[in-house]
Amino acid sequence: TERNTREPNPNLIQEQISTRAIEALMSNYRDGQQAFLDLVDNAIDNRIEGKPLSIRIRITRDELSISNQGGEGLDLAGLNNYFTWGHSEKTIGKIGQFGVGGKAAMGFVGKGMEIVCSADGSEKEHRVSDPSWETREGELKQYIAEERKASSVDGYFKVRITDLKREISSQALITKIGDIYRPLLLDSSVRITVNGKEVEPAQIRYLES
Numbered sequence: 001t002e003r004n005t006r007e008p009n010p011n012l013i014q015e016q017i018s019t020r021a022i023e024a025l026m027s028n029y030r031d032g033q034q035a036f037l038d039l040v041d042n043a044i045d046n047r048i049e050g051k052p053l054s055i056r057i058r059i060t061r062d063e064l065s066i067s068n069q070g071g072e073g074l075d076l077a078g079l080n081n082y083f084t085w086g087h088s089e090k091t092i093g094k095i096g097q098f099g100v101g102g103k104a105a106m107g108f109v110g111k112g113m114e115i116v117c118s119a120d121g122s123e124k125e126h127r128v129s130d131p132s133w134e135t136r137e138g139e140l141k142q143y144i145a146e147e148r149k150a151s152s153v154d155g156y157f158k159v160r161i162t163d164l165k166r167e168i169s170s171q172a173l174i175t176k177i178g179d180i181y182r183p184l185l186l187d188s189s190v191r192i193t194v195n196g197k198e199v200e201p202a203q204i205r206y207l208e209s
Contacts, residue, residue: 013143026107032166035105039066042102046071055192059170065160073155075119076126107134111163120155170194178202
C-alpha cells in the first residue's frame with residue numbers, strides 16, 4: 001500500500017472536552033448579562049501592563065460583538081488553546097484562570113459565533129466561525145482557521161455572537177461595567193464603549209462622617 005505522507009494542516013483547530021460537559025457549562029449562567037460579562041473579563045485580562053486597551057461592545061437585536069485592541073491579542077497557537085476547554089495560561093488571581101467562561105458564554109447567549117484575532121506585533125490574522133456553535137450532537141467541534149493579513153500591528157481579539165437566544169440591556173450592561181471596572185476606567189488603563197457610548201466609572205457617594 002502507498003504510504004500516506006500528507007502532513008496535518010497547521011491551521012487545524014480542534015476542540016477538546018466531553019460534549020456533555022460543554023452543554024452543562026453553556027447553561028450555567030443566571031442571565032445573558034452575566035454571560036456577556038465573562039467575555040468582557042477575557043478582554044480585560046488580555047491587556048498589556050502600561051498600555052491602554054480599547055474595548056468596543058455592540059449590542060443589536062440580531063447579534064452581539066465585543067472587540068479589544070491594544071492588548072496581547074492571540075496567535076494561532078493561542079487560538080487553538082482557546083478551544084481547549086479548561087486550558088488556561090492565566091495565573092491564580094486572573095479573571096479567566098479556569099479557561100471556560102468565554103466559550104460557554106457564547107453558547108449561552110447565541111447559537112452562532114465568529115472569532116477574529118491577531119497577536120501583538122504580528123502580521124497575521126486568524127478567523128474561525130460557526131453558525132451552530134451551541135450544538136454538539138455528540139461530536140467535538142473542529143475548524144480550519146482562515147489566515148489573512150492583520151488589520152493592525154496592535155494585538156486584537158474580536159468575538160461576534162449571532163442568532164441570539166438571550167436579551168441583553170445595553171444600559172444595564174453599561175451600569176455594571178462602570179461599577180466592576182471602575183479603577184481601570186478612572187486611570188484610563190481601559191476605555192470601553194457600548195454602542196458607541198463611552199462607559200464612565202461609577203460614581204460613589206460617601207456619607208459624611
